[in-house]
Amino acid sequence: MSAAGISEARAASGLTATLQHARHVITENPVTGFAFALFLLLVVTAILGPSLVPYDPLATDSSASLRPPSARHWFGTDQLGRDIFSRVVVATRLDMIIAVTSVAVVFAAGGLAGIAAGYFGGWTDRIVGRLADTIMAFPLFVLAMGIVAALGNTVTNIVIATAVVNFPLYARLARAEANIRRDAGFVMAARLSGNTDLRILLFHILPNILPIMVVQMSLTMGYAILNAAGLSFIGLGVRPPTPEWGIMVAEGAAGIISGEWWVALFPGLTLMGAVFCFNLLGDGVRDIVDPQRRT
Amino acid sequence: MDKMPLLDVRDLTVEFATRRGAVRAVDQIDLSVMRGEILGIVGESGSGKSVTSYAVMRILDRAGRIAEGSISFSGMALQTLPESQMRDLRGREMSMVFQNPRAALNPIRKIGRQIEDVLLRHAQATRTDARAKSIAMLDRVRIARPEERYDAYPFELSGGMCQRVVIALALACRPQLLIADEPTTGLDVTTQKAVMELMVELTRERRMAAILITHDLGLAAAYCDTVMVMEKGKVVESAPSADIFSAPTHPYTKRLLQATPKPGSVLRDLVMDPQPEPPPPARPIQPGRILDVRGLVKTYGANNAVDGIDLHVDRGESVGLVGESGCGKSTTSMMIMRLLDPSDGSIQFDGQEIGAVPARAFATHPMRKRIQMVFQDPTDSLNPRFTAERAIADPIQRMGGSIRRDALRARCEELATLVGLPVHLLDRFPHQMSGGQKARVGIARAIALNPDLVILDEPTAALDVSVQAVVLNLLQDLKISLGMSYLFVSHDLHVVRLLCDRVIVMRAGKIVEQGTAEQVLEAPTAAYTRELIAAVPHPPT
């Protein structure tokens, strides 16, 4: 048997075990199962969305302005006669991108800084700790607003702002987790095995912290979408006419009072569903990775 | 004397709901305890001994349930008693003492108040006299200055003191039955002795019934009237303790008994059927010193954890480093291991000074691969995300020069065979292996690069005795066949004696005595060593 064959077989056994466990968690906990289903739906929509929709999400139609939901327009139309269903579906991709990239950025920055702080202690710890403290001392939403207002309201800057305000959370979490493990037997063993500090950080500590971080990442994805919505509400959202849930809710919000409830409601429900899904998913992932539940 | 047993358990079966269906943790067991009797339940981990006691107390966690059988306690059928009545019984009629005493107390409540809570709950005291009674109870478990200690929090007390408080809490309402679940695990031998004696004295004095649950045959033998041996949820043997040690009938009991180190036993005796194969060929050893430590000091703040010790290890020699927790033995081994920088002193390895190389930089030092270590807790010392193979391969890949993928695999398999680990287990993750298997992985990793010196840091402390016996033999064989030297760090004098040529006894950062194993154990010169030896419980031989 070739070495490659062995490692594949091994990976497969590890993978099947994880999959089995995941299946168990999903079937045992209906809420988590629901969240996973929702998540899959979101991913599929994000990938296929633009090719599925019945209307061009940007096409205006003054003859069909502010139509309530109907068979032709499932979610109704907005002030410019654009099909809200199409816009909601197409927006999935952008919102997922905002959520995923901000999480990736904050994980890369905050997670790594936190692990280094927890592992090395001393000056690294103090600097990372101070940085996190300083960011925490800001009212976070206002900091996000400030960043977007100062750098301009592009998707990139919204992502950066979300990442910055979440930095302390990740840094602290990773620091705490790394700190517990810095004197763990397996870390000492790794040092005896001749691993350098960097190797220990990346190959021994990081993989062990990852599951806990994944839980946080799931929660942050929800937060990222909410954050973008909040920014849209005060006029700092993405550029029009790009469809994005938050900005659609924000723009439709005023219409609730005047009876055009569908303009804000459907994007709002979708947004809520997505955030809801990410939050529940976080709990679900916690169940999956929690070693205490895994026998 | 009344013939009615105080506690009479018949056909008790406890099941736990798991996702693979119900699992029987306790399977149709019978037991009975008379007033004034101390029953020992002995078994290795997973034998169901603790679950039995929880079932009696009816404090099984949510997943567990009493599937069958009856529990009769002074005439009451506990298995059907309403929970409210059960609550009245707990603490008043039947109490329990747990292992890990520090965690067993509410960390944010004064200990005196915790005892009061129980007294008040069972109407054994009124608001006015609760404090006095609580202090009296503290006094009763021989806590010095009880009035002051009433206001102490658990974290302000030592482990032994905490266990006394737990005992006070359990006995405050003068219950008829006391169940002690591994009450001294984790305590030093001298403390263990004091706690056990206190508990036995109190139960005898009050003519209580008691159940002592332990993995330690010696402990059960020393303090119990009757001993019941459990294996995999079943009772395999139950007899007066003198009988069970002199004439064990069940093979499991025999094996257990044999694996328990006792004065005079030899390493090979610990395992049931000594391998027919001859001992492995010994690698020739050049005489000389492999390790020479002089004036080693480690200072934390104003305290010297290690206070100027000298020790040496010769090639091919096993040296035991013995002491109670906090004596500085672990700190010493960490410094020698170059995981910790000494405050002062020299560490010469094979004639070369390595004490001056900073611990952080030692990972890439050429000496690194020649000093290795086997850790105390095999679970903690294996990366949960690494397979056994990856764990063993790690030092080879880091320090063994470039090696091809398949050669690496072959070497891992070779090592696995050497430490008696079935090759197919190499693909497993730590959580998929037993304690003994994990210990073997840890040993394989330590010897992967043929080190000259291996520090064994309580390598069997977390293992069951039968596994311990096998692992100790394995270590001995490996030492001979690979020509290594051992520095064996342990609190257990019996184990040290089995494996070591020389023994060093430490206390409070200093060496109090050293000499050959025989010398130190048979004719100790220091009072502390004598105290240490006397405290070890041993089964009647």
Next chain:
Amino acid sequence: MQRRTFLTIATGLAAPAIHSPARAQARNETLLIVSESGPNNLDIHGIGTNVPGYEVSWNCYDRLITHGMKTGPDGTPYYDRDKLVPELAEDMAVGDMSVTFKLRRDATFQDGTPVRAADVKWSLDRAVTVGGFPTFQMKAGSLEKAEQFVVVDDHTVRIDFLRKDRLTLPDLAVIVPCVVNSGLVQKNAAPNDPWGLEYTKQNTAGSGAYKVTQWTPGTEVILERNEAWKGGTMPKIRRVIWRMVPSSGNRRALLQRGDADISYDLPAKDFAEMKTAGKLTLVSTPYSNGIQYIGMNVTKPPFDNPKVRQAVAYAIPYDKIMEVVLFGLGRPMFGKSSGPTEVAWPQPHPFNANLDKARALLAEAGMADGFETTLSFDLGFADVNEPICILLQESLGKIGIRATLNKIPGSNWRTELNKKIMPLYTNVFSGWLDYPEYFFFWCYHGQNSVFNTMSYKSPTMDGLIDGARMAAASGDTATYDRDVRGFVDLAFTDLPRIPLYQPYVNVAMQPNISGYQYWFHRRLDYRSLAKA
């Protein structure tokens, strides 16, 4: 009445504050106004005073003269541009190069001191000296130097003209030349603040019909009637509570539930819908001398080419904008089919949505494949600007012009306009003084003022504008008419900016409110309002 229905359903939780009889009584003489934002300064002479601040000034200070009323297009009382009536002055004598005012003898400031000629001179001196907007506005009427204002006696003031200017007198009736209690303010002035701007920022010191009794910046302004007012008929409303409610949805809810009396900056859609619902009184009046337009920077390619600008004019979806953005609440300024150019401004241009013509013009300009550009708008008025720009972006896309939308925060809009680098944008301009040549002087003249946002320069245009101004001053109607027609025609052929529509001032009020008047400044005049 909705108020009543509200009270009947309101539970104990909601109502306690209103149940007391004293408060119910107060309610009848109190006007509750809700608007998005409030003043940042109570004095229009202050540094950086915002538009809501003008409203305070208008109602709390008097001017020498003001405008009379006429009936507007839809029956709403509309200020009469050509009819100046006395306010603090009781008599006005216009000479060849000066005008003389006799002050009312009984007029007093709110602290009881009589209004004197010295106060008037001090106030006008202040307006032309403090710099910033007030000084600029005074200059628009050729009121530039303190020497122009002469105290003849205690109750007589003469204003000398620097030059003949038709705008001088109207400019004395705008908000800026208000009369301030100089004694009181000077008492509170500091050496580094000789005009007492810090004091008047926080306090009203006029002789006007109202005074501010409480001001919580960003939250509310409470004004009380000045019982000794002599500048006109005693107002009916005793107390005005002006609340800032940032959410337009809430403003609408407050109106519809009958809790607020007046609001006037609601989105067009809400107005249109409330109008249909018919429960409230809704008044829409066109901005005098104001236009929402699409501007293009004519100094840089591709908009330096008139053909490209005309192509854009043909690509604008005018009707769509009127329909879905404005809900008809605006006067179209496009698609004039025939007829001679009028001597008036604003007036419609001849372009209409016609993508074929637009494409053809682009091809003629050598840009058949279109180009990329940025379309900017002021986020401060996003509810109108954003949909307009989205519709325009979509339409431009059809002729190959790929525009990216650029939202610019309200605070930055003026700075960006000042830089004159935005290639394509939408904006509003309106002048207080309702004269075509005034509009063109600021927006099209080669002096390149801030408002000539397109950086448009044409000697012909300059000649026509200057000609009209001179003709107006000298009363030469024929030349005036010819020049006005000339510059309007030129504006529509050269097309540096494309007018879209004349915006409406939309005021919504409870049916029991009467007396609303349209003013050039488009803010509320509390003095004429009444509550039944």
Next chain:
Amino acid sequence: MRVARQIGQRLVTALPSVAGVIVVTFLLTRILPGDTAAYFAGPAATPAAIEEIRARLGLDQTLPVQFLRYVGDLARGDFGASLTTGQPVLADITARLPASAELVLVALVLAVAIAVPLGIIAALKERSLIDHACRVVATAGVSLPVFFTGLLLVYVFYYILGWAPSPLGRLDVFASAPPTASGFFLIDSLLAGDVETFRATLAQLVLPAATLAIFALAPIARMTRGAMLSVLGSDFVRTARAAGLSPNTVVMGYAFRNAVLPVITTLGMVFSFLLGASVLVEKVFAWPGIGSYAVEALIASDYAPVQGFVLVMAVLYLLLNLCIDILYGLIDPRVRIDA
């Protein structure tokens, strides 16, 4: 004495954070778009006039010089003046802070009153239907943008049902504010013995506080549940059970008292989070707090209020953490010793 010194030390260690906040805010506000000088110069100013005003405001100086001036002003207690309200920033903040604080505190109390029992029940009935229900309800609350929740509540309870008073800030238009003692209308009205105003204040508070509370439910409930679960599984709870203590004593006296520690830490975070979220809620309810103040200022590139707001919030946050530490010490004797 010792406590005072410890508090002093804690404050000193917090100084670098405050310094960091000052520097970051300063830099961030300087790169905000918008030109203060152009704003001051008025709509028709010539470039020269703008430059002149710029010089007068000191904005033509280099950044370090401007920063030193700013810090100097801060040291004298001068936070600058707001362009939007025209008032000194410090006066604005002092006037508005109680409104925000009252709103957030009421919301927090409301959230705690609901979420903590929910979390406890969920932990006691782990994996039951009620546990799942708690989780879904709490998570749903945190999944909606706050402004949307706020508008929905206004629509339903004010516009449709008419149960709530008009969303016009802290008091009904025709009620007058109670004499200022604490700035908290609830307290001030009671001090003045004015029950009517108290009820009016409370009525105004209900919707915005509920909006914020809905948002705060999830983190508090989740943390309570988690902390309770881990404490309920701990050895000392087993000891207490084995000693026959009543379920009430075990759950509330033993378990909850221990579980409350991480919950308090979470409360601190939730509080600062709510102060941030209140920015949006204040906008919806026309609440005259500092959150809406800061947003308006930020949108208007009016940097003095933004700087002042952030600084005040940072100091508040640090004080809050100090309070939490003290509270922690009161509950947990272990912290007291090694603090």
